[in-house]
Amino acid sequence: DFNRANNFTTTGAFKEKAKSLEDAEGFIVKFDTHGKRIWGTYFGGIKMDDIYNISLDKNEDLLICGRTTSDDNIATKGAYIESITRNSSLAFGFFANFSKNGNLIYSSYFHVDVNFIAQDNSENIIIGGQYLNYNYYNFLPNIGTLGTHQPNVINIINAYILKFDKNYKKIWGTYYGGNMSTYIPNPYKYNQMYGLQIGKNNDIYIIGVTN
Numbered sequence: 001d002f003n004r005a006n007n008f009t010t011t012g013a014f015k016e017k018a019k020s021l022e023d024a025e026g027f028i029v030k031f032d033t034h035g036k037r038i039w040g041t042y043f044g045g046i047k048m049d050d051i052y053n054i055s056l057d058k059n060e061d062l063l064i065c066g067r068t069t070s071d072d073n074i075a076t077k078g079a080y081i082e083s084i085t086r087n088s089s090l091a092f093g094f095f096a097n098f099s100k101n102g103n104l105i106y107s108s109y110f111h112v113d114v115n116f117i118a119q120d121n122s123e124n125i126i127i128g129g130q131y132l133n134y135n136y137y138n139f140l141p142n143i144g145t146l147g148t149h150q151p152n153v154i155n156i157i158n159a160y161i162l163k164f165d166k167n168y169k170k171i172w173g174t175y176y177g178g179n180m181s182t183y184i185p186n187p188y189k190y191n192q193m194y195g196l197q198i199g200k201n202n203d204i205y206i207i208g209v210t211n
Contacts, residue, residue, distance in 0.1 A: 045070025
């Protein structure tokens, strides 16, 4: 029971009480330099919601991303992907922006898990993770754009990077990864991104693993 002993959220927060039926609710808590809680909020809908990564933008607002199976209380109106069409019990990704005071500014679904999020010096938003062309995920659209490093998925699974402007309009998308020539029982750990950082010239650096 999330709400039996709530030491996370504060009165007036974006979401004071958890509503998940699957015992997995995202949360954000902000502390001052002395470790005193300033504000706290849950994030998510009626099902599973996991926050994978959090970073600050130039205004000290918060950028978060992760995965969800909730079809409510995730996306804001006019988001990049405002709603989802569920295919069995598959999880989708999300990325969101909270103000430094804990108010939700923007949030969107994404086709797959979003593992990393960052802002560059021009206020563009970059997200990254792992894109699947495998089993139940064959219905996913192509997010690559022409003229980028790799506009199409190669074989089963690749890392991906998407760049949005400060208004969350997509600028470009690319995949990164090669051809998995043999069947692997657990392909999810191959061509996988383990980190994403932005350089001072807005270059994007990634690390990961591949077979």
